[in-house]
Amino acid sequence: MSETIKHNNRFSISKAFVYVLLSIAAFLSIFPLYWMFVMATNHNSAINSVPPAFLPGGELVTNFTNVVNTIDFFGAIWNSLIVSAVTTVGVLFLCSLAGFAFAKFHFKGKNFLFIAILVTMMIPPQLGLIPQYIIITKLDWLNDLRAIIVPGLIDAFGIFWMRQYISSNVPDELVDAARIDGCTNFRVYWNIAVPVIIPAFATLAIIKFMYIWNDFLWPLVVLREDSSFTIQVALRGLIDNYVRDNGMILSGTFWATVPLIIIFLLLNRLFIASLTEGAVKS
Amino acid sequence: MARMNTETQVQMPSPKKKSSLSEKTKESLSGYLYISPFFILFAIFGLFPILFSFYLGFQKWNGLGEMEFVGFQNFKWILTDPLFWKSLTNTLYMWVIGTIPQLIIGIILAYALNSALIKAKSFFRVSIFMPYVTSTVAVAIVFGIMFNSQDFGLFNVILGWFGVDAVSWGTSEWGVKIAISTMVFWRWVGYNTIIYLAGLQGIPKELYEAAIIDGATIRQKIQYITIPLLRPIIILTVFTSTIGALQLFTEPLIFIGRTYREEGITVVLYLYREAFANLAFGPASAAAIILFIIIIVISSINVLVANRISR
């Protein structure tokens, strides 16, 4: 706040620079999405023509009707919501707990175990497809959303993230003080760590939710019935081998992105709220 | 729900339990307990597939018939295959083009977003993060249309304004790499920005205020406050984005399609192709093991360097 008092010319220039920079970044970030919308509202021929369409067309409803007639769009969105939400909540809890343990507890083999978790990230996952598939069939989880949710709870990045965040944002003194007051370890986690790491929660939640929502290869392998499709798998059904109706494909893709944008905006609000609260407190 | 419940139930009675265990043992036990879900789940869904891959690396198997032990033959094949080396150098190039700028620009944007002077912060934050919301498949489709090799492709039109000839993005040596790197860059800049932002917001404002009172320049503030305090987060992003870049897969798969053109083939695409298109699961597993070793080496160097730089 005190910086605003020292406002002078030099600051205005750097301020203008910051605005220009952010505006360019915002434009470049949004343009492909805008263009996706443009293509979702145009007929296939307008997309494939020279030069391509740059303004929204009148095919919004037609394209989306085609999508809904070809795939079970809303059922798939619902499945995606379930899968993403459950996985996200589970990951937030498990990763913050593990991250807290790694950041604040002392136990034998801690560093070794932490490195072991990092090493698991280094294994290319694509090859394990067949053995993973075998496990899922043994559990009888084929066409079952648990096949996505349960393996999705393994999140080495989440643990890494939480550990880094907790170690630099939760003061040791607070933890020790709480212990002296007779708090159990879980209570220290719940009452001391959790309130401080809300921004980290919000960030991880957004990231994980998006990741699961957009995951594609694995759901494609384990979900085979229309009724269990997540949206990314269902969208695959729009891509016909012989005829590519880009208007319809991008309409499906665009409207599959909209719920994400809404969820992101909601979480973002929480995110900001928790930050301002933190500022007031300090 | 169930998990939450059991946890709270565990938590409720525990204060009443008389502590027959020492504080230290209790701390250790809690530590093991808190990290156990990861290891249990990983043992089931991660470890078995990995062990299976290692085993397969020494077998000849087409995914359907009998396996046959072949010793180090698969490794020999992979290491003498020019296409494997090509895929490795491609991956490294795309790592450099796509990832390093992504981290630098991510830090700059996060710093700009975090500066107190900026209005409409929320708008900028949301816009810049938006690409991550888009699925990889959608990114590949939209950029695939922009990187059309014909004169009317969007990027070729832009090049045309500067008098540059149209580039065949889909087939030329650098065209493919630049196109794929651009997709990666576009989708992940916002992600890294928001990670850095979360880190920046953890830095107490008082530190900056104190620095201003001491007459510090912006550069000094970044050098002596931001970077050191952001170090854990920087290491995190360097580490994860390096791994992500070395495992680059979906974008090239969709962009170059199932022709697996050598200009754009990455190591993971190479091993995926060996396994699922060519049904050579042995060599594919061998390639996975080699990639695993490479990732360990590069990540270690990476973390060491990042540690040193930001210290």
Add this chain to the structure above:
Amino acid sequence: MKKWFLLVVLLGLMLFVVACSDDSSSSDSDGNAGNNSDGETNTDNGGSGDSDSGGDPVELDFWVFGNAGYDVLAEEYKKDNPNVTININEGEMADQHNNLFTSISGGSGAPDIAMVEVSEIAKFMEASDQFYNLNDYGAADVGGNFLEWKWQQAQSVDGSFQIGLPTDIGPTTMFYRTDVMEEAGLPTDRDELAAELDTWDAYYEAAKTIKDATDKPIADAPKLVFNALRDQEEQQYFDEEGNLIIDNVKEAYDYTTKMIGEGLIGQNSLWTPEWGSAMADGSYATMPGAPGWMVGNVKGNAPDASGLWDIASIPEGAGNWGGSFLTVPAESEHPQEAYDFIAWLTAPEQQLKAFHEKGLFPSAPDVYENEEFLATTDEYFNGAPTAAIFAEAAKSVTPVYMGVNYSIVDTELDTAITNVAVEGADPQDEWDAAVERIETQLERQ
């Protein structure tokens, strides 16, 4: 503190909602694959299935690709066999094959009936223990209904094991743009054009004429030209012993690259958006080697070009491109019902319907004599008697042994041709490099 509490409550609530809905959705009946095409026109009395309608209720999962229109036929089958419900799962071709492969490899999750494309059938034949031998269910009796070569493609070498029943075939013809032909001063009538372009040499000369007169290439996708010539070879990439005999297609490769070198064919790769949109533009003259299933492709990509396209026979006789089979994986608990259904579905009457619906060209030669079939014309293709043209082409198709590794070779040759066309690489160097890559990969099988 309040805010984070809110967050936790919200997340908890989400989890709760989800936990409940998860239960309810799994107890939902999950049959009814989207059947949105009630406006079906085929009400003529097709042959009814063999199985008696009094049996126990049976559900059959059926994996399909490529817009075959089987949902309509499955509904029709259910009318005569009310105890049989067919759950159709339609997906992208490569996805469906990959899923079938993972299922068989992992030993679980395969459907009751799976559609397999001709270039993939040999791969699954390697795992024939994972499929029912359809001969055990009466396939041997219906073998005579199908073209012999097509039938043999889904058969073990000694003929004892039948993995699939044939659906469609892809006898190749030549699609052409009448407007471009007219501009170039070439015949626009399909018979006259076929007579003029009766050899590939003549095709080459015509390409030069078209280039001079209109500055347009005779074809836009080099791989299509290559495929057209390749598909005329009796032996292509492999012989029956599995030896690589790639020199057989060198001539086709040389022809194609020579045309590329002289600027007579374009640069588009098959199945790309540019390739699709060029169908509407009239920016080239012919699409050689186009089979029956390409009809829907052209119509879909160029809906406004009706009357501009026409179909003539291809120089030097037709080959075959594509077509599929229906298989019954060994996991199915209802092999008899599954067989009865696919036997009905691939019977001449139903193949005729699939042709009218989606242009899938029948593999049952009985149909070719059918008057009604032969009378089929297509307004889009300038009123061409499509059925008669494809039927004529089908007669000259000879059986081709494709082999397990067909797609490896094909992908590498595609790369070589693209390099020559787009990058201007030296054809011979590219050929040698492709052969080397192919040999490296085959070594690992």
